[in-house]
Amino acid sequence: MQDKEFDKKLQEKIGAFTPKVPEHLWDNIVKEVHGQSIVPSKKDSAALSWLKIAASIAMVLTAITLYVKRPHEVIYLSGNKVQQIEQKEVLQSQTPAVVTAKKEVMEWNTDKSQIPRYETVEQKTLIEVATQDEKSVPHQSFDAEIKGPDILLVKSEVKLPEHIASLPLITSEPVEEESVKRNKKGFAVSDVLNYVVASVNQGDKKVISFANDDEGILKVALDLKALKTKL
Amino acid sequence: MDLEHTYSIEQLVDGCRRGERKAQELLYRKLAAPMFNVCLRYASSDFEAEDMMQTGFIKVFKNISNFRGEGSFEGWIRRIMVNTAIEIYRKNLRMLKTTDITEIFDHEQQLFDMDSLETEDLMKLIQQLPDGYRIVFNMYAIEGYSHQEIANTLQISEGASKSQLSRARAWLRNKLIITEGGGNYGTYAG
Numbered sequence: 001m002q003d004k005e006f007d008k009k010l011q012e013k014i015g016a017f018t019p020k021v022p023e024h025l026w027d028n029i030v031k032e033v034h035g036q037s038i039v040p041s042k043k044d045s046a047a048l049s050w051l052k053i054a055a056s057i058a059m060v061l062t063a064i065t066l067y068v069k070r071p072h073e074v075i076y077l078s079g080n081k082v083q084q085i086e087q088k089e090v091l092q093s094q095t096p097a098v099v100t101a102k103k104e105v106m107e108w109n110t111d112k113s114q115i116p117r118y119e120t121v122e123q124k125t126l127i128e129v130a131t132q133d134e135k136s137v138p139h140q141s142f143d144a145e146i147k148g149p150d151i152l153l154v155k156s157e158v159k160l161p162e163h164i165a166s167l168p169l170i171t172s173e174p175v176e177e178e179s180v181k182r183n184k185k186g187f188a189v190s191d192v193l194n195y196v197v198a199s200v201n202q203g204d205k206k207v208i209s210f211a212n213d214d215e216g217i218l219k220v221a222l223d224l225k226a227l228k229t230k231l
Numbered sequence: 232m233d234l235e236h237t238y239s240i241e242q243l244v245d246g247c248r249r250g251e252r253k254a255q256e257l258l259y260r261k262l263a264a265p266m267f268n269v270c271l272r273y274a275s276s277d278f279e280a281e282d283m284m285q286t287g288f289i290k291v292f293k294n295i296s297n298f299r300g301e302g303s304f305e306g307w308i309r310r311i312m313v314n315t316a317i318e319i320y321r322k323n324l325r326m327l328k329t330t331d332i333t334e335i336f337d338h339e340q341q342l343f344d345m346d347s348l349e350t351e352d353l354m355k356l357i358q359q360l361p362d363g364y365r366i367v368f369n370m371y372a373i374e375g376y377s378h379q380e381i382a383n384t385l386q387i388s389e390g391a392s393k394s395q396l397s398r399a400r401a402w403l404r405n406k407l408i409i410t411e412g413g414g415n416y417g418t419y420a421g
Contacts (some may be wrong), residue, residue: 006404008402010353013273013350013353015373017268018265019267019268021262021264021284022281025288026263028285033289033292033293154416
């Protein structure tokens with residue numbers, strides 16, 4: 001009887017005891033039960049998918065940001081710097097010189113209609129001429145020729161003696177320039193060909209002749225009547 | 232909102248059979264404290280009790296499909312915990328220690344008032360029992376096993392089981408008197 005009462009007392013006392021269970025036990029049990037391939041719940045999988053999407057967006061944004069804000073590769077060449085500095089100095093000194101020359105020309109030539117080409121030249125500085133697009137300018141050769149007066153105008157800053165400066169400015173007529181152009185075109189391909197076929201042509205009747213148009217296209221003219229006569 | 236009260240044991244067991252992790256967690260939270268109580272009584276230390284608890288619940292979740300619902304689920308899981316404690320005891324090759332009869336004080340005529348004893352102190356005393364004494368005492372006095380069942384489980388004779396139980400009681404009574412300062416709380420019934 002004493003033993004049973006003793007056991008009963010112990011049983012009641014122990015049965016009412018509620019111990020604290022360590023939290024890490026559940027984590028260990030889950031690892032053992034599910035192993036490495038833990039099956040996530042629906043909430044866990046949804047949160048995981050959102051995390052993946054957010055991570056992907058973050059990666060894309062980071063890549064774009066890095067691409068846009070990537071450091072620009074700059075190559076410093078001492079030669080370019082010197083050249084730019086020299087060019088600036090030249091331009092700074094030439095710009096007022098042109099203006100000065102323009103004033104002088106205006107004083108010397110009150111009749112603007114007589115010297116239209118000078119006005120065109122005066123409005124262009126060396127910068128504008130240098131930066132002009134060759135394709136946008138229809139008459140490239142003409143622009144190349146008018147660079148001459150620019151230089152001359154700059155040189156006109158030099159004070160001439162009064163007896164020379166008082167002389168009227170002799171303007172060159174445009175016709176004379178055309179004649180100069182024609183003289184320059186004496187060595188055109190058409191002239192060479194005409195010289196070659198000159199032996200075939202007899203007198204004024206040219207059997208075959210060559211000519212260059214303004215665009216430089218070679219044209220061939222064949223006189224069939226003269227050719228028939230010759231044959 | 233306490234989700235543990237929204238599901239019955241049967242629903243949680245069904246969820247565990249389907250391998251649902253949430254059901255397993257809820258079932259564990261529901262039965263962890265009483266099962267840890269069992270483990271503390273069978274173990275020689277808190278660390279060993281945690282090992283028993285972990286091993287026992289792993290067995291529960293892996294073999295829950297074997298539970299047919301013929302008895303209470305709590306009884307089924309309690310038996311798994313006890314069996315786990317016995318397996319650990321055998322695994323550690325602990326030999327049943329016999330205590331010389333001369334070391335046991337005879338307090339058969341005393342009835343102890345254990346109401347004044349803290350439960351945690353009592354649990355510590357049980358954990359300090361020699362391994363063989365502790366298992367037999369728990370199985371017989373707390374769990375309600377018969378000496379025949381204990382003998383079959385521990386593969387010992389019924390006489391050895393009775394002897395171990397008697398010595399366990401004597402050991403505990405002696406410890407209780409010493410703990411309380413020579414039997415100040417005890418009353419002699421005889």
